[in-house]
Amino acid sequence: MSHRLFLIIAVIIRIFKEYKVRSALSVLGVAFGTFALITMVSISNSLQEKSRKEVEKFGKNLIVVKSGQIKVFRGRVHSFSTATTLKVADAQAIQQQIDHVVKALPSYHVSYPVRKGGTTILSTIIGVDNSYLQLKNLSIKEGRVYTDREEETGEKVIVVGAKIAQELFKGEDPVGKTLLIFRVPCRIIGVLEERGADLSGEDQDILIYTPLKTAVRRLANVDYINTIYVQVDDDRYIPYVKRKIKELLRKRHLIKAGEKDDFTVLTPDDYMRMEKEAIHIFSILGSVSATISFLIGGIGILSIMILIVNERIEEIGIRRAVGAKKSDIMLQFLMESSFISITGSLIGVFLGILLSEAVFFAFNLPEALSVSWIVISFVLSAVVGIISGLYPAVKASSINPVDALRRL
Incomplete structure (x- = not known):
């Protein structure tokens, strides 16, 4: 089994070398999705942690009654009338x-x-x-x-x-x-x-x-x-x-x-309303961006894998003729698509952590990297790779070896 796995990985590396541009575009699609997901979650968690600490400074379960008409804009109190x-x-x-x-x-x-x-x-x-x-x-x-x-x-x-x-x-x-x-x-x-x-x-x-x-x-x-x-x-x-x-x-x-x-009653939510809305909007935009990126990456993997299948019909026929099973062909193509997505995920994780740390440092935000979301990004990338490679893998494994060899 280990020898078969080694051969499959060797074939994957060769395919990457032959289709550099297509493979790179597919990898970048998944990388950006992972990058967007990790960055969005990390910064959102950090902003929420900062808000929690600010509430603690404000006072536990505290309501503030102010004389006159007061409005809160961007966390700041602005007086419109006095009393x-x-x-x-x-x-x-x-x-x-x-x-x-x-x-x-x-x-x-x-x-x-x-x-x-x-x-x-x-x-x-x-x-x-x-x-x-x-x-x-x-x-x-x-x-x-x-x-x-x-x-x-x-x-x-x-x-x-x-x-x-x-x-x-x-x-x-x-x-x-x-x-x-x-x-x-x-x-x-x-x-x-x-x-x-x-x-x-x-x-x-x-x-x-x-x-x-x-x-x-x-x-x-x-x-x-x-x-x-x-x-x-x-x-x-x-x-x-x-x-x-x-x-x-x-x-x-x-x-x-x-x-x-002739008075104003303020709660922590009144001070934080705009901040919470900003965090919510940021989370939505980050989620949409990550979803679109994963979708684009998946479509890229699907398209490149279909092209690879069409261009390797003769190779598939030879492998089937010398004893390769349908499951071997399917496993190879699924591994190829997964390899592309996981490679992209590794790049995305690295960039996501790098940018998150830079934002924490630049804006003096609390550390909030989520190990669980890093793991989730890996799982998502693997799922994207498997789903995107499923149709090409089935197509490759169903190629008739006799018809494939006639093309030689």
């Missing part, structure tokens, strides 16, 4: 009256210049309960978070992001030092671990956190808030809670039927 109707009492009502709400944290965001010595940078100050850091999976690198007592009294204490510490203190320990936030001196009690941007596109490392009372009374001097963070006990209930929040706030804000909301 001063959102109150701490609204957050309390959400937590007390809506099922599946674990906590509802009132918050106030304000952008102010932050100064130390002669260096000034613009930062967003977030006044919020100290449990917010845990809600957003933020970790303290140095120092501590503010206490409940400091929240109650509105102490001028802050926890700063990693970039704030780096840019203003240049390696110096910032804990215990003072920053001027819009002419208000505030004492740094903690520095956060570096996090990068979250799902909303906001850089977490340039933010400053302080007690809510400190932000609204000592920094902004207002009696309202502009954000409520609502944590849900299970992600299955996020749509339900979102709907209930809208109903509750419209009722509390006395908004009549037909009037626009």
Whole structure:
């Protein structure tokens, strides 16, 4: 059996040499199909993994209520109107009256210049309960978070992001030092671990956190808030809670039927909608491209194998005359077609892995090569080769040796 296999492989190599251009075109067709499939799956998986990590940064099962009319475009929040109707009492009502709400944290965001010595940078100050850091999976690198007592009294204490510490203190320990936030001196009690941007596109490392009372009374001097963070006990209930929040706030804000909301309720899906749509479209286009390429490769293999059969009728007749069985002829042609497709698959796998790694590196995406899809691409290429070579193999094995020898 091994001797027969060796002879068949030797014949396949000879055929490749004789029909270089046709064989190369067939190989390239399958190669592009495999390449498209592996690249599409790898990049799609990587983008999904990136999205999953961004959701973790955003906060587990988190809904964000913003004052005014907000739209999310390409993951970024754009304000179309402002309002001063959102109150701490609204957050309390959400937590007390809506099922599946674990906590509802009132918050106030304000952008102010932050100064130390002669260096000034613009930062967003977030006044919020100290449990917010845990809600957003933020970790303290140095120092501590503010206490409940400091929240109650509105102490001028802050926890700063990693970039704030780096840019203003240049390696110096910032804990215990003072920053001027819009002419208000505030004492740094903690520095956060570096996090990068979250799902909303906001850089977490340039933010400053302080007690809510400190932000609204000592920094902004207002009696309202502009954000409520609502944590849900299970992600299955996020749509339900979102709907209930809208109903509750419209009722509390006395908004009549037909009037626009003076608030916006956002979920991770709202931030990721365009990204998910882009991933979905990319996956569809990649699948279509891979399918067409495999189809073209299969048609190429079919056409070249039919030509090869027609041009090797005399050879087939001689082999049959010296004792080759129909099954031997069929096996040879099936192996030839499979060899073409598997060769193309090997090239496609190599190129697919190469491009995927390049994309991961260039766009700082997580590694997401799928071994299972590489195996599937091999199986698909073998199936394409067998199916494409089936008709030519049957045709070759059915050639009458007497008729074939008469052509000599």
